[in-house]
Each structure stands twice: as structure tokens, then as C-alpha cells.
Amino acid sequence: xxxxxxxxxxxAVAKRLGYRPNLMARAIQTGRSHIIGVSVPPIGDFGSRMxxxxxxxxxxxxxxxxxxxxxxxPSADPERIRSAELAVVNAxxxxxxxxxxxxxxxxWVLDLHFRELHRRGVPLVTVDRQLQQVAADFVGTDDRYGAxxxxxxxxxxxxxxxxxxxxxxxxxxxxxxxxxxxxxIRSAGGTCVTLEKPALSExxxxxxxxxxxxxxxxxxxxxxxxxxxLASGVFAAAAARGLQIPRxxxxxxxxxxxxxxxxxxxxxxxxxxxxxxGRRAADLVLRRCLGQEIGEPVRLRLVPELIVRASTASIxxxxx
Amino acid sequence: xxxxxxxxxxxAVAKRLGYRPNLMARAIQTGRSHIIGVSVPPIGDFGSRMxxxxxxxxxxxxxxxxxxxxxxxPSADPERIRSAELAVVNAxxxxxxxxxxxxxxxxWVLDLHFRELHRRGVPLVTVDRQLQQVAADFVGTDDRYGAxxxxxxxxxxxxxxxxxxxxxxxxxxxxxxxxxxxxxIRSAGGTCVTLEKPALSExxxxxxxxxxxxxxxxxxxxxxxxxxxLASGVFAAAAARGLQIPRxxxxxxxxxxxxxxxxxxxxxxxxxxxxxxGRRAADLVLRRCLGQEIGEPVRLRLVPELIVRASTASIxxxxx
DNA sequence: GTGAAAGCGCTAACAT
DNA sequence: ATGTTAGCGCTTTCAC
Numbered sequence: 001x002x003x004x005x006x007x008x009x010x011x012a013v014a015k016r017l018g019y020r021p022n023l024m025a026r027a028i029q030t031g032r033s034h035i036i037g038v039s040v041p042p043i044g045d046f047g048s049r050m051x052x053x054x055x056x057x058x059x060x061x062x063x064x065x066x067x068x069x070x071x072x073x074p075s076a077d078p079e080r081i082r083s084a085e086l087a088v089v090n091a092x093x094x095x096x097x098x099x100x101x102x103x104x105x106x107x108w109v110l111d112l113h114f115r116e117l118h119r120r121g122v123p124l125v126t127v128d129r130q131l132q133q134v135a136a137d138f139v140g141t142d143d144r145y146g147a148x149x150x151x152x153x154x155x156x157x158x159x160x161x162x163x164x165x166x167x168x169x170x171x172x173x174x175x176x177x178x179x180x181x182x183x184x185i186r187s188a189g190g191t192c193v194t195l196e197k198p199a200l201s202e203x204x205x206x207x208x209x210x211x212x213x214x215x216x217x218x219x220x221x222x223x224x225x226x227x228x229x230l231a232s233g234v235f236a237a238a239a240a241r242g243l244q245i246p247r248x249x250x251x252x253x254x255x256x257x258x259x260x261x262x263x264x265x266x267x268x269x270x271x272x273x274x275x276x277x278g279r280r281a282a283d284l285v286l287r288r289c290l291g292q293e294i295g296e297p298v299r300l301r302l303v304p305e306l307i308v309r310a311s312t313a314s315i316x317x318x319x320x
Numbered sequence: 321x322x323x324x325x326x327x328x329x330x331x332a333v334a335k336r337l338g339y340r341p342n343l344m345a346r347a348i349q350t351g352r353s354h355i356i357g358v359s360v361p362p363i364g365d366f367g368s369r370m371x372x373x374x375x376x377x378x379x380x381x382x383x384x385x386x387x388x389x390x391x392x393x394p395s396a397d398p399e400r401i402r403s404a405e406l407a408v409v410n411a412x413x414x415x416x417x418x419x420x421x422x423x424x425x426x427x428w429v430l431d432l433h434f435r436e437l438h439r440r441g442v443p444l445v446t447v448d449r450q451l452q453q454v455a456a457d458f459v460g461t462d463d464r465y466g467a468x469x470x471x472x473x474x475x476x477x478x479x480x481x482x483x484x485x486x487x488x489x490x491x492x493x494x495x496x497x498x499x500x501x502x503x504x505i506r507s508a509g510g511t512c513v514t515l516e517k518p519a520l521s522e523x524x525x526x527x528x529x530x531x532x533x534x535x536x537x538x539x540x541x542x543x544x545x546x547x548x549x550l551a552s553g554v555f556a557a558a559a560a561r562g563l564q565i566p567r568x569x570x571x572x573x574x575x576x577x578x579x580x581x582x583x584x585x586x587x588x589x590x591x592x593x594x595x596x597x598g599r600r601a602a603d604l605v606l607r608r609c610l611g612q613e614i615g616e617p618v619r620l621r622l623v624p625e626l627i628v629r630a631s632t633a634s635i636x637x638x639x640x
Numbered sequence: 641g642t643g644a645a646a647g648c649g650c651t652a653a654c655a656t
Numbered sequence: 657a658t659g660t661t662a663g664c665g666c667t668t669t670c671a672c
Binding site: 018020021022023024025027028033035038041042043044047048051052055056059064065066067068069071090091092093094095096116119258259262263264 | 372387
């Protein structure tokens with residue numbers, strides 16, 4: 001140990017000279033950059049809050065997020081998208097990040113895709129999408145539980161003939177929601193017609209599918225949406241044929257985006273705590289960096305919460 | 321020059337071995353980390369889009385944003401907040417970022433606050449808030465022009481007795497909006513009563529001030545909001561006294577947040593292109609890094625755009 | 641054109 | 657307890 005007096009004096013001089021350690025130089029030596037690569041586009045409610053959660057945890061642990069995400073590629077060729085994603089991860093690696101938090105483009109990348117990460121011993125945590133074939137940690141939402149919440153809410157209101165507008169089944173997230181919802185409805189003796197929404201967030205597509213849903217006989221008294229985003233389209237389609245929400249049709253979403261509460265009527269939905277997902281992901285990646293949390297990939301699914309608003313109502317009111 | 325054949329062979333071997341240059345090591349040598357420190361919280365519509373714009377430009381120029389913002393401090397002591405901000409900038413500096421993009425906490429920091437940046441020759445670009453006493457580049461919105469746009473819109477609709485709910489005048493942004501709005505109204509022969517909103521985004525405070533505005537005689541037929549955020553409160557206050565928008569009161573905002581279009585009625589507002597602000601800021605900081613763009617601090621104010629929706633209407637309809 | 645050597649700012653492993 | 661040295665992975669300079 002150095003003597004206390006010396007220590008103080010040195011520190012004083014250092015400050016007077018305006019000395020600041022060069023973390024790059026330190027990183028090169030210690031092999032720890034204290035930088036975490038974050039490939040989560042801070043777009044919309046979802047990504048923003050995730051990034052905030054990540055930042056919050058990293059900062060208190062003396063780390064910083066280096067942001068880099070795939071620039072959206074209209075050519076929906078999955079192979080191109082994947083290789084773009086790989087390029088992003090590798091770029092992050094070039095900066096010698098200690099770990100990577102990734103919101104993957106899809107669920108079906110192969111493990112060897114991330115060979116470079118493994119070779120370097122850099123931990124990978126994916127958020128929201130769980131990679132099937134990759135040995136990586138994962139933090140997301142308990143989609144099955146959330147869908148069950150939605151189904152039970154509808155059942156409790158007396159709905160038996162229901163429908164759902166599902167997301168692309170190629171994403172585990174949407175498959176889980178759809179599956180668990182249908183199962184819950186069925187096992188309570190209800191019927192559920194499921195339609196898949198081709199590409200998310202296309203208003204026209206949503207309206208088209210909603211119309212098909214509303215044409216099925218008997219007409220469903222409630223509809224579960226794979227994502228809040230779809231609500232505007234569903235509301236529009238319902239309004240177009242003079243159906244009132246929730247009197248003629250109950251609608252329940254998933255996510256609880258900021259705009260859900262602003263819709264007319266405000267949307268009942270299943271709330272994901274996105275910020276918490278970010279926090280847990282950061283936590284995990286940090287723990288892996290410290291060499292704790294060894295062994296099998298961790299799969300964390302945070303419990304969502306039912307937020308009842310005005311877009312769902314008891315079936316007894318009026319019709320049927 | 322190396323011979324072409326050798327070059328190709330070397331590169332091939334490098335790839336086979338999975339060689340990736342260590343950018344940290346390179347940075348330490350060249351003095352360029354190719355990292356830009358970004359202190360813009362990606363929160364809400366505003367920060368998110370700004371960060372996206374920044375990212376977009378940085379990436380194509382082979383740079384990456386290192387994110388680090390001040391964690392919001394409820395103790396509104398300006399001195400504490402400033403020193404927290406300084407700490408953030410210094411932390412960024414420790415990573416040897418090539419430049420800094422900052423969304424400042426307030427407009428009144430002194431130049432010596434950023435001494436460390438100057439000493440190191442690290443360029444600073446502030447967004448949205450222009451630091452009065454600091455020799456830094458700035459990219460923001462032409463607030464005066466935007467406010468004039470709003471005023472002229474109202475005037476064109478026939479409004480002469482108008483009001484505004486202004487933001488805290490300690491921010492240049494809000495002072496400019498308020499001032500230019502009032503001036504435009506006045507010089508057209510109208511009258512304008514101005515009330516300052518104590519702390520932004522407090523619903524109760526907004527409602528209270530709106531009530532005061534609506535109590536003034538003659539009652540204003542239109543109100544200009546320093547920020548879209550205030551709209552919910554104003555709408556609520558108007559509804560509470562049975563006033564219909566826009567029939568009894570026209571409302572115009574500033575920003576064009578995503579929720580503006582979702583309000584009932586949809587909010588007429590002045591749109592800032594936040595993403596473009598981010599892009600220009602990144603552009604500027606990059607140029608400074610290259611040593612171009614020498615000399616006086618650049619002050620860029622992007623031209624906003626009037627978005628007419630349903631919350632404003634001609635005064636001729638009905639009253640007065 | 642190519643190889644060797646110095647050095648960037650630091651840490652870690654040694655001596656003293 | 658303190659001082660010295662080697663070396664992290666790169667770029668730059670200067671011989672060859």
C-alpha cells in the first residue's frame with residue numbers, strides 16, 4: 001500500500017494537471033473495454049425504453065453502451081438481413097466491446113453465425129426474440145402468460161366466440177401469443193378464429209384481415225391483437241362497418257405502447273415492461289463479463305400485466 | 321505500394337485466420353477513436369428520432385455513438401444538474417471520443433465548464449438548446465419562424481384575441497417561441513395574453529393555467545402551446561368547461577410528437593424535423609473532427625413546417 | 641517495396 | 657513501499 005499522505009498528494013497533482021486516464025489504453029491492456037455493444041434501435045416506445053433500461057444499469061456499473069443497429073433494409077431477403085446483422089455485431093467486436101445486447105432480426109440464425117463472439121468469449125444477450133439455434137442468453141416477455149391473461153379477461157367478460165389477429169408465426173413471440181391464446185379460449189369451451197397479419201404495421205393489410213375476421217360466422221364478439229400497433233387498423237375497420245367498440249366488438253392488444261391509452265376508446269392491453277427487459281439484459285451481460293453466471297444460457301421471461309381500459313366490455317350488454 | 325498479388329494473399333490469410341483489427345489499439349495510436357459521445361436521452365419521440373438521425377450519419381462515416389446521458393435528477397438544483405452534466409461529458413472524454421453531441425440541461429452553462437473539451441480539441445455540438453456562453457456548434461429549430469407560422473395560421477383563420485401557454489422563459493427555445501408569436505400577433509393588430517407554464521408536462525399545472533387563460537376577458541379564441549405536450553391538459557380544461565375544440569377554441573402546438581395526430585381532435589402543430597437535427601449535428605461534429613469547418617461556432621436552425629389538423633378552425637364559425 | 645524499431649498510454653510482473 | 661521493465665496491438669518512421 002501507498003501511504004495515505006502520498007496518495008492524497010498524487011491525486012491532488014493529478015487533478016491540478018487535469019489528468020484523466022485513457023480508457024482505451026487501459027482496455028487494450030486489461031482486455032476489458034467497459035463498453036457493451038448495444039444493437040437495439042431506439043425507435044418508438046419499445047426500443048427507446050429498452051435502451052433506457054440498458055443504459056441505467058450499465059452506467060451504475062461503470063460501463064457505457066456503444067450503439068449500432070442494422071439500418072432497416074426494405075429488401076426483405078432474410079439472408080441479406082442476417083448478414084447485415086452479422087456485420088453490425090462484428091463492427092461492435094472491432095471496438096472490443098465486452099459484451100453484446102442484440103435485438104435480433106429473426107429467430108432463425110444459426111449458432112455459427114456468431115462464431116466470432118464465441119471465439120472471443122464475448123457474451124451475447126438477445127432481447128425480445130429468442131434465437132432457437134444459438135447458445136445465447138435471452139430476456140423477453142412471458143408471451144404465453146400474457147396471451148392467457150388476455151384470453152381469461154375476455155372469457156371473464158363472457159366472450160366465447162372470439163378471434164385473433166396474429167403476428168407472423170415465424171417469430172416465436174407471435175407464435176407463443178397466438179398459441180396460448182387459442183389454447184386458453186378452447187379449453188374454456190370457446191371458439192377462436194385466427195388470422196395472421198402478413199406484414200406488421202401495414203394499415204391496409206390490417207383492415208383487410210379485420211374485415212375477414214368480422215365476416216366469419218358467428219361473428220366474433222372480441223378480438224385479440226398480437227400487437228397494439230394493429231389497433232388503429234382494427235378500429236378503422238370496425239368503424240367503417242358501423243361497429244362500436246366495445247359495445248359491438250371488444251378489442252385487446254399486447255405491448256401497451258404509449259399510443260394505446262390515447263386511442264378512442266383507450267385500448268385494453270397486456271403491458272410488457274420493456275425498460276425492465278433492458279435492465280435485466282444489461283445485468284446479465286455484465287454478470288457474464290465478470291465470469292459469474294457460467295453454464296447454460298439463461299432464458300428470462302418477464303411477467304406482463306393486464307391493463308384494463310375501455311376497449312373491452314362484457315358481452316351481456318346488448319347483442320347476442 | 322505493395323504488389324497487388326501480395327495484397328490479395330495477405331488479405332485472404334487474414335480473413336481465414338479471422339483477423340480483425342483492434343480499433344482501440346488503432347485509436348490509441350492515431351488519436352482518433354472513431355467514437356462520438358452522444359449525450360441525448362433517447363426518450364420519447366424527440367430523443368429517439370434525434371439519436372436515430374445521429375446514428376444514421378455516423379455509421380456511414382464509419383463512426384459509432386457512445387451513449388451516455390445524465391440520469392434525471394428530481395432535485396431541481398441547477399448547480400447539481402450542471403455538474404452531473406459535466407461528469408457525463410468527462411466520462412465520455414475518458415473513452416477518448418472524437419467529438420460530443422449534447423442535449424444540454426439548460427442554456428446557461430459557462431464556457432469554462434467545458435474547458436476539458438477545449439483543452440483536448442474535442443468538438444462539441446449542442447442540439448435543441450443553444451448555450452449562450454459557450455463556443456460550441458448548435459443545431460436546432462428556427463423557433464421564431466415556427467412561432468410566426470403558428471401566429472400567421474391563427475391570424476389567417478380570423479383570430480385576433482389569442483393566448484399562449486409558454487414554456488419556461490429560461491430556455492431560449494421557449495423564449496423565442498413566445499416572443500415571436502406575440503410579436504407577430506401584435507403587429508397584425510391582435511392581442512395576446514401570455515402565461516408561463518411552471519414545470520413542463522405537469523398535467524395539473526397545465527389545466528390550472530389554461531383555466532386562467534380562459535378566464536381572461538375577452539376570452540381568447542385560440543391558444544398557442546409552447547409544446548405539444550401541453551395539449552392533453554388544455555383539451556381537458558376546455559372539455560371541463562364545455563368548450564369544444566376547435567369550435568370554441570382553436571389550439572395549435574409545437575413539435576409534432578407522435579401523439580399529436582392521435583388526439584381528439586388531431587392537433588394542428590408546427591413540426592420540427594428532429595431526425596434531421598440529429599443528422600446535421602452528426603455531420604457537423606464529423607466535419608470538425610476532420611479539421612474542416614474551422615472558425616466561428618456554427619449555429620444551425622432548421623426550418624419547421626406547419627401541419628394543419630383539426631384543432632384549429634376559422635373564427636367565423638359561430639361565436640363572437 | 642519491405643522489414644525493423646520506436647512509441648502511443650496504460651497495467652502487470654517483476655525487482656529493489 | 658517504490659521503481660523498473662515488458663508488453664498489449666497497432667501506426668509511423670526510418671533504414672534497407
